[in-house]
Structures are given as C-alpha cells and as structure tokens.
Amino acid sequence: MSAPVITARSLVKKYGDFAAVDGIDFEVAPGESFGLLGPNGAGKSTTMRMIGAVSSRTSGELTILGLDPDSAGPQIRSQLGVVPQADNLDMELKVRENLLVYGRYFGLPRVEVAERADELLVFAQLEEKAKAKVDDLSGGMKRRLTIARALINQPRILLLDEPTTGLDPQARHILWDRLFRLKEQGTTLVLTTHYMDEAEQLCDRLVVVDKGAIMAEGSPASLIRDHSSREVLEVRFGSDRNAEAAERLASVGDRIEVLPDRILVYSADGEAELARITAMGLTPLTSLVRRSSLEDVFLRLTGRSLIE
Secondary structure (H helix, E strand, O other), X not given: OOOOOEEEEEEEEEEXXXXXXXXXXXXXXXXXXXXXXXXXXXXXXXXXXXXXXXXOOXXXXXXXXXXXXXXXXXXXXXXXXXXXXXXOOOOOOEHHHHHHHHHHHOOOOHHHHXXXXXXXHHHOOOHHHOOOEHHHOOXXXXXXXXXXXXXXXXXXXEEEEOOOOOOOHXXXXXXXXXXXXXXHOOOEEEEEEOOHHHHHHHOOXXXXXXXXXXXXXXXXXXXXXXXXXXXXXXXXXXXXXXXXXXXXXXXXXXXXXXXXXXXXXXXXXXXXXXXXXXXXXXXXXXXXXXXXXXXXXXXXXXXXXXXX
8 A cells, every 4th residue: 555645643732721733643645635524613724824834833743744843934835725714816827827936936947837727727627717816716716727826836735624615605616626637547636625525426434523533534425424324304493492392303313413503303214204293293394304414423422513
C-alpha cells in the first residue's frame, strides 16, 4: 500500500488553556477524498491550518507528504492547493490575470502558467469570463475561480475549507461536479464541511469532529449503518405539543430524538412507525419518512444538530 500523504497522531492545538484540537488521530491516503465533518467551532479549520503548514501544532505528530510542517513549511506549501472559507481573489485583476499572477508566485515559467490558466478556465467553466472583472462574477463563479487558482501549481493535495458555504443549490452542484472530476483524476482532497449531503457526495472517508475531538470515523455509508437506523420518521405536532407527544411515543421505533420543532423516530420502516402513531390516536401536523443521514449520526453521537 502507498504511504499516507497526511498522518496525525495525538495532534493538539491550544490557544491558552483552550484546546481547539484535542488529541486527534487520522491518516489520508493518496488520491483519497477525506472529510472533516462537524459544526462551527469543532476544530476543523484549525486542523486545516496545521495541515496547510501555516499554524504550528502545540503537541503531537503531524506529517504532510512525509515532511514535518513545523520545519518544512515552504516545501509542503509548494505542493498544496488551498481553498479558504472566504474567497480572497484579487479584485484589481481580471479573471485570467488572477491565475497568471498566482502561478508566478510558485516560480513557474510564464508560458507554462499561461497554458495552465487556460486549461483551468475550461475546467472551472469560466473560459467566457476570462477578461471579466472578478466583481462581476456570481458567488458560484468566484468559488470556482478560487478552486482553479488553487490548482495552478498542480498540487498533490487540495485543501478545501467549507467549499460551498453561501452558495445556492445549483452552484453547489456545479462545484461538486468539478471536485468529483478532480477526485477521478487522482487528486487528494481534504475538505471541511458542516453540510452532511456534501460529505456524502464527495468523501470516501471522513471523521466526525466535535469540540476538537473525533467522535467517529469511516465512510459515510458505514457511519450511517453503525450509528443510525435505515429510515427516519420526522413528525411535527406543534411547538406546544411536541414534548407531550414525545412521552407517548417513547415505545415507538428503535429510539426517538426530540428537537425543538419536531420529533425524530428512528426505525427500519418509517411508514410502519407512522401507522403505529396514528393508530395510537396521534395526528401529526406534518410527517416525513426519509433515509438516515450523517446529520442523524452527529445527533446520535453528540446530542445536537450539525447546524447548531
């Protein structure tokens, strides 16, 4: 087997007495799409900064491409592509110029940078916007340009911190398609997200992180299989009646979760549980049967929603 491109052992990052990352362990294989899933403040971005060799660790071990980021930062960064949470494009430059200038930072020949820029504009579906001002781009286009810029040096690892935050559904799906193409080409992807559908779409394997610690690790399918039921029934009785209804539903399904606006019933057969509930004389205002998701896994592990 190929050696991991990223290895973390008992990795800790503290700010004073606060441990933003509290002793986590993981490995990322070459060509893998690896995700850090968790709510805001879970330690995902802090971990990404350490992987990106821009923040030193407090303790533990971390190797990137076989190198220690504390002593080989420039060498590591030259082989990384980084897509930060917020687009930091140069608004004074046009779309293609953003790629050309960024490529020169890596000391690449002008001809090579120009060829690579044109290829990436096609990849990002921005070739018709090559001479446009960055300000004139939509949010989704800016995000694709940020990803294209991160690929100008043909990185071995692409780090994506909350890649689709703030994008509309159509823009998110276009971006997912671009990232999936990179994955097919063998680029190692490491991404943070608090969108469970994004993690399910893009990640071969992921870790669920909360309060700086890893709660679970595995493929999206295995995590759902191990920590949740096949289906989930969502019922709403009204904000003033949910708590009362939940007491009567204690014996329904494998287990239930009471959220502020709804009750979740975990079961292998959601429709059968709904029939049981109505047979008990309870009539929900709304009901929905769906398959289990990573949101349910996180709720099971931490007792709260990913979006809290």
